[in-house]
Amino acid sequence: MGSVLSQEEVDALLQGVASDDVAGEKDDEEEYDPEEIVSFDLTAQDRIIRGRMPTLEIIHDRFVRLFRLTLSNALRRVVDINVRSTELIKFGEFIKTLPVPTSMNLFRMTPLRGNAMMVFETRLVFTLVEMFFGGGGDVETKAEGRDFTEIESRMIKRVIISGLEDLQTSWRPVFPAQVNYVRSEVNPQFVSIVPHSEIVVVVTFDIEIGRAPMSIIVCVPYSMIEPIRTRLNAGFQSEQDEKDNTWSNRFKQNLQKVDVELIAKLGEMNISVRDFLNLQKNDVLYLEHETKSPISIEVNGVKKFTGFQGAYKGHKAINIDELIYQPPEVDEMLG
Structure with missing residues (x-):
C-alpha cells in the first residue's frame, strides 16, 4: 500500500488546485506544419456520392x-x-492508367x-483485327509509340458502333437514351470528357478470346448520370413491373376471346x-339416363356443369343447374 499523505501535504495540494498551480505532467502541444494541413471540403463531389446503384449493375x-x-x-x-469491377474515381486518376496508344x-x-x-486496350484491338481477317488471335504486336493504322481504326470503329448499339439496348x-458515336482518340492527353477532378464511373469488363484475358472499359461521368440517379436506384424495377402488368392485361383480354367447345351429354x-357393326337405320339405343335426371355439361372434355x-x-336448350368446377381467376392462372 502506498504511503498516506500528511496533513501538510494535503493542504499544499488543495492550495495548488485552488491557484491552478499543480505540478504534473503536461502533454506537449504538438506543432503542425501549415504546409502539411490539407483542407477537407465536405461539398466536394467525391464526398457526396453515397451508396451503390444496383440498376446500373443490371444495365451492365x-x-x-x-x-x-454480338x-x-x-x-x-x-x-x-x-x-x-465498378469504381468511382477521379477522371485524372483514371486517365493516368491508360497507355499510348x-x-x-x-x-x-x-x-x-x-x-x-x-x-x-491495345492488345484487344490487334486481336480483333487479326481474327476478322482469319487469324488465330495469338498476336504479339508491340504498339508503343505508334498510332493505329487506318484499317485497324475502321475495323474497331465497326465493333465500337455495334457495342454502343448493345449499350443503348441495355x-x-x-432510360431511353440515344447512344451515338462521336470520335476516337489514341492519346489520353487529348481526351478530356470532364475536368480531372470530377468523379467518373469506371466499369471494367474482362473479355476472353485468345489465351490471355483482355479488357474493355466504359467510363461515364457521374455528372452525366446524376440527373437520373433515382431511376438507377429504383426505376428499373418499377418500369419492369409496369411492362409485366401491361403484358398480363393484354393476355387476359386475348384469353377471354379464345373459343372453347361446350358439349351437353344427353347420355x-x-x-x-x-x-355396333349391325346398327341400322331406325334402330333404337337405350341410354343409361333418366329423363328427369340432370345431364353432364363438358368444356373441352372436362365436366364443368x-x-x-x-x-x-x-330451340333446344340446356338450363345450367349446378357448377361442378369453380374456375380460377385469370390472375391466379398467371401466377
Whole structure:
C-alpha cells in the first residue's frame, strides 16, 4: 500500500488546485506544419456520392450478354465477357492508367449532357483485327509509340458502333437514351470528357478470346448520370413491373376471346363391336339416363356443369343447374 499523505501535504495540494498551480505532467502541444494541413471540403463531389446503384449493375450485366453474342457472331467463335469491377474515381486518376496508344471512343447519350467513353486496350484491338481477317488471335504486336493504322481504326470503329448499339439496348428499360458515336482518340492527353477532378464511373469488363484475358472499359461521368440517379436506384424495377402488368392485361383480354367447345351429354351406353357393326337405320339405343335426371355439361372434355334439357324460343336448350368446377381467376392462372 502506498504511503498516506500528511496533513501538510494535503493542504499544499488543495492550495495548488485552488491557484491552478499543480505540478504534473503536461502533454506537449504538438506543432503542425501549415504546409502539411490539407483542407477537407465536405461539398466536394467525391464526398457526396453515397451508396451503390444496383440498376446500373443490371444495365451492365445485360450489356455483357448482348455484346458477348454480338462479338461471338462477328468472330464466329465463342467470346466470354464478364464484369470485373465498378469504381468511382477521379477522371485524372483514371486517365493516368491508360497507355499510348489506347483505343478511346467517345460517345453521347442524348438527352444526357456530356460525353462518355468506351476504351479498348491495345492488345484487344490487334486481336480483333487479326481474327476478322482469319487469324488465330495469338498476336504479339508491340504498339508503343505508334498510332493505329487506318484499317485497324475502321475495323474497331465497326465493333465500337455495334457495342454502343448493345449499350443503348441495355439502357432502354431504364432510360431511353440515344447512344451515338462521336470520335476516337489514341492519346489520353487529348481526351478530356470532364475536368480531372470530377468523379467518373469506371466499369471494367474482362473479355476472353485468345489465351490471355483482355479488357474493355466504359467510363461515364457521374455528372452525366446524376440527373437520373433515382431511376438507377429504383426505376428499373418499377418500369419492369409496369411492362409485366401491361403484358398480363393484354393476355387476359386475348384469353377471354379464345373459343372453347361446350358439349351437353344427353347420355351414354356400352355396346359390343358386333352390335355396333349391325346398327341400322331406325334402330333404337337405350341410354343409361333418366329423363328427369340432370345431364353432364363438358368444356373441352372436362365436366364443368350439370343441367336440364328443354326448349327456349323454339330451340333446344340446356338450363345450367349446378357448377361442378369453380374456375380460377385469370390472375391466379398467371401466377
